[in-house]
Amino acid sequence: MNRALLTGDEAVARGAWEAGCRFAAAYPGTPSTEILESLATYPDVYCEWSVNEKVALEAAIGASLAGARSLAVMKHVGLNVAADPLFSAAYIGVRGGLVIVTADDPGMHSSQNEQDNRFYGLMAKIPVLCPADSQEAKDFIKAAYIISEQFDIPVLLRLTTRIAHSASVVGLEDRTETAPPNYEKQLQKTVLLPAFARLRHRELVLRLDRLQAFTEKTPLNRIEWGNPELGIVCDGVAYQYAREVFPDASFLKLGMVYPFPAELVRQFAGRVRQLAVIEEVDPFIELQVRALGLTVTGKDTLPRTGELTPAIIRAAFGQQSSEHKAEIDLPNRPPALCPGCPHLGLFYALQRQNIIIGGDIGCYTLGALSPHNALDTCIDMGASITFAHGVDKVLANQDPRSRIAVIGDSTFFHSGITGLLNVVYNQSNVITIIADNRTTGMTGHQDHPGTGRTLMGKETVAIDLEQFCRACGINEVVRVDPYLIKETRNTIRRLLNIKKPAVIISQRSCALISARPGAPKKVDAETCSGCRSCLALGCPALSFEKEKAFIISTACIGCGMCAEICPKGAIL
Amino acid sequence: MNLLVCGVGGQGVLLFSDILAQLALTAGLDVKKSEVHGMAQRGGSVTSHIRWGKKIHSPLIEEGTADIIVAFELLEAVRYLHFLAPAGWLIYDPLTIAPLPVQLGLVEQIAPQKLVKRIQNRIQKSLSVRAFDTACTLGNPRVQNTVMLGAVSRLLEFPDDLYCQTIKQLVKPQFVEANILAFRRGQELNPISR
Numbered sequence: 001m002n003r004a005l006l007t008g009d010e011a012v013a014r015g016a017w018e019a020g021c022r023f024a025a026a027y028p029g030t031p032s033t034e035i036l037e038s039l040a041t042y043p044d045v046y047c048e049w050s051v052n053e054k055v056a057l058e059a060a061i062g063a064s065l066a067g068a069r070s071l072a073v074m075k076h077v078g079l080n081v082a083a084d085p086l087f088s089a090a091y092i093g094v095r096g097g098l099v100i101v102t103a104d105d106p107g108m109h110s111s112q113n114e115q116d117n118r119f120y121g122l123m124a125k126i127p128v129l130c131p132a133d134s135q136e137a138k139d140f141i142k143a144a145y146i147i148s149e150q151f152d153i154p155v156l157l158r159l160t161t162r163i164a165h166s167a168s169v170v171g172l173e174d175r176t177e178t179a180p181p182n183y184e185k186q187l188q189k190t191v192l193l194p195a196f197a198r199l200r201h202r203e204l205v206l207r208l209d210r211l212q213a214f215t216e217k218t219p220l221n222r223i224e225w226g227n228p229e230l231g232i233v234c235d236g237v238a239y240q241y242a243r244e245v246f247p248d249a250s251f252l253k254l255g256m257v258y259p260f261p262a263e264l265v266r267q268f269a270g271r272v273r274q275l276a277v278i279e280e281v282d283p284f285i286e287l288q289v290r291a292l293g294l295t296v297t298g299k300d301t302l303p304r305t306g307e308l309t310p311a312i313i314r315a316a317f318g319q320q321s322s323e324h325k326a327e328i329d330l331p332n333r334p335p336a337l338c339p340g341c342p343h344l345g346l347f348y349a350l351q352r353q354n355i356i357i358g359g360d361i362g363c364y365t366l367g368a369l370s371p372h373n374a375l376d377t378c379i380d381m382g383a384s385i386t387f388a389h390g391v392d393k394v395l396a397n398q399d400p401r402s403r404i405a406v407i408g409d410s411t412f413f414h415s416g417i418t419g420l421l422n423v424v425y426n427q428s429n430v431i432t433i434i435a436d437n438r439t440t441g442m443t444g445h446q447d448h449p450g451t452g453r454t455l456m457g458k459e460t461v462a463i464d465l466e467q468f469c470r471a472c473g474i475n476e477v478v479r480v481d482p483y484l485i486k487e488t489r490n491t492i493r494r495l496l497n498i499k500k501p502a503v504i505i506s507q508r509s510c511a512l513i514s515a516r517p518g519a520p521k522k523v524d525a526e527t528c529s530g531c532r533s534c535l536a537l538g539c540p541a542l543s544f545e546k547e548k549a550f551i552i553s554t555a556c557i558g559c560g561m562c563a564e565i566c567p568k569g570a571i572l
Numbered sequence: 573m574n575l576l577v578c579g580v581g582g583q584g585v586l587l588f589s590d591i592l593a594q595l596a597l598t599a600g601l602d603v604k605k606s607e608v609h610g611m612a613q614r615g616g617s618v619t620s621h622i623r624w625g626k627k628i629h630s631p632l633i634e635e636g637t638a639d640i641i642v643a644f645e646l647l648e649a650v651r652y653l654h655f656l657a658p659a660g661w662l663i664y665d666p667l668t669i670a671p672l673p674v675q676l677g678l679v680e681q682i683a684p685q686k687l688v689k690r691i692q693n694r695i696q697k698s699l700s701v702r703a704f705d706t707a708c709t710l711g712n713p714r715v716q717n718t719v720m721l722g723a724v725s726r727l728l729e730f731p732d733d734l735y736c737q738t739i740k741q742l743v744k745p746q747f748v749e750a751n752i753l754a755f756r757r758g759q760e761l762n763p764i765s766r
Contacts, residue, residue, distance in 0.1 A: 168605075
């Protein structure tokens with residue numbers, strides 16, 4: 001058998017392909033993005049970036065009901081967006097297998113929270129599988145399709161960043177073709193009118209009972225007997241860490257954490273002296289173990305926040321904790337906007353103005369930090385506009401500060417549109433700035449409805465943001481080039497005074513995908529007065545040496561924004 | 573083998589670790605590799621954990637257990653020193669790249685000599701490899717990572733031709749020759765052999 005080193009994301013894609021998946025939809029989000037990027041390189045699977053996760057899941061439900069094995073992929077917070085169809089999908093069930101991948105982000109490497117999506121299984125009443133490495137990621141997705149079809153239910157496959165983005169060895173197999181799609185009308189199953197839905201809810205509980213019997217027997221859950229002194233119940237990457245720390249202990253490794261294999265856990269607990277649950281973030285397994293009336297060690301010792309590591313587990317269990325301490329006085333390297341990033345110009349134009357600014361999710365969230373300090377919030381996708389609307393409605397008569405929203409192009413298409421409609425319909429004086437860098441920047445340049453290209457590389461309609469906003473009922477729509485800082489600032493100032501909803505489209509390609517706009521800039525040391533005002537741009541190519549500004553020529557892309565703001569004209 | 577690679581976004585840390593991990597796989601070993609990427613990382617701190625052997629469980633290296641740390645930048649070398657095992661090797665490029673807060677004058681830079689002193693005070697086996705400078709003399713700063721690979725290869729058990737084979741496999745065809753040359757030059761920079 002061929003062996004390859006695949007990340008968990010690549011292994012999920014491989015597993016879906018091998019399982020004969022025909023339809024896959026996702027919205028990009030770290031750490032799940034690479035699943036669809038990888039799957040799109042295989043033949044015979046239709047892949048798309050849907051405009052958001054709700055759309056992706058609903059489309060996958062459609063493909064499943066049309067008889068095709070289907071996949072919907074998202075990061076953990078994406079499943080919140082798709083939660084509405086998720087709960088209905090459990091009632092309706094499937095025709096072709098339906099697998100939903102959620103990639104959770106313990107440690108919040110690139111997310112606004114670290115929610116534990118295993119709980120969605122419990123709440124939506126669908127099975128949850130948690131792989132512990134890439135081989136399992138591939139095997140589990142194939143198992144998930146079989147479970148989905150056998151029990152007429154969507155299956156949740158839960159990854160974490162450490163599984164999604166770490167690579168391990170995977171055996172490769174061929175694709176198994178599935179029956180060609182065909183649609184059949186099934187009114188009582190697929191139309192969730194109350195009368196039908198009541199029947200479907202009862203039916204769902206019966207399916208869960210059958211799944212309960214399955215989870216007790218499935219090899220996805222396995223016992224590895226070692227020393228019976230300590231018995232550890234665990235799932236996902238926590239299993240790998242625990243194996244490392246307790247090489248001799250007995251393990252109950254759960255691959256299927258919901259429905260919970262209660263009998264198996266009882267048997268295991270009955271044959272070990274001390275029972276422990278080792279899991280990341282929330283006590284999902286632990287709560288269910290405790291519900292069986294068993295005595296167990298878990299979150300009483302292990303942290304409830306952040307990623308686990310072998311060292312954290314070691315310390316929690318009173319083993320000699322490591323004396324290896326990191327040096328603490330070193331300057332950090334926080335993430336920064338790139339040299340020549342168009343958002344730098346926009347944020348510079350927004351600095352030092354007396355306004356309340358709703359921020360959103362994307363690279364540009366970094367505009368909240370120094371030296372820009374140009375955002376007040378980061379809540380969820382699309383919340384910039386709706387936040388500003390709410391603020392405007394209660395402060396309208398008492399706070400003269402204007403209400404602004406800053407949202408990226410991809411985020412605007414994802415869930416900014418409805419917020420903008422709400423501003424127009426309910427009439428608030430929110431000025432929405434669409435930071436349009438012509439791509440989904442933060443997750444690595446995925447296409448979206450504005451780019452004119454699909455995930456599979458086909459040309460398509462490119463939505464014109466200006467026309468779109470006008471069609472929403474915004475009369476004042478202005479386009480600016482954020483590289484022209486003064487013009488951008490003047491436009492913002494003018495619109496701050498008009499007291500009605502407006503949109504500014506700040507348009508310039510992401511600095512990482514556009515051609516270099518010019519030769520690297522240089523500082524004329526004679527003219528430079530050392531006033532440091534160029535540093536307020538926050539460009540990583542700008543530095544300060546010997547009381548003069550200094551430009552790192554290898555980093556500078558020659559956009560010229562710093563030259564425009566230098567009061568002495570010292571940057572050429 | 574626990575090998576930790578660290579550096580600054582854009583230096584080629586990830587390709588370096590891809591090559592090593594692939595190499596270990598080709599050599600028939602179990603391999604795990606872990607890295608984190610997400611928000612805009614240009615200029616951010618980047619690390620990659622690579623582990624190989626008969627059977628590997630954790631994709632993360634524990635503090636105090638890295639057999640080798642490969643650092644592409646001086647400050648990053650010091651930042652991850654606590655991962656090194658007492659008998660481990662640190663191979664580092666003495667290159668310094670100021671973090672943004674330093675550039676903006678918000679935080680003070682620590683002098684390079686002081687950082688080197690800290691390395692020498694804390695660990696016994698370290699080797700400074702001017703990989704970036706060497707890459708520049710070869711006319712391509714972007715091969716810093718394969719120069720480093722050459723230097724590190726002297727501490728590892730894999731045969732030479734396996735490195736070249738893996739470079740051919742993972743590097744774009746038009747850059748293979750330059751990378752193999754850089755690899756050879758890197759080997760010459762390391763006077764230590766296992």
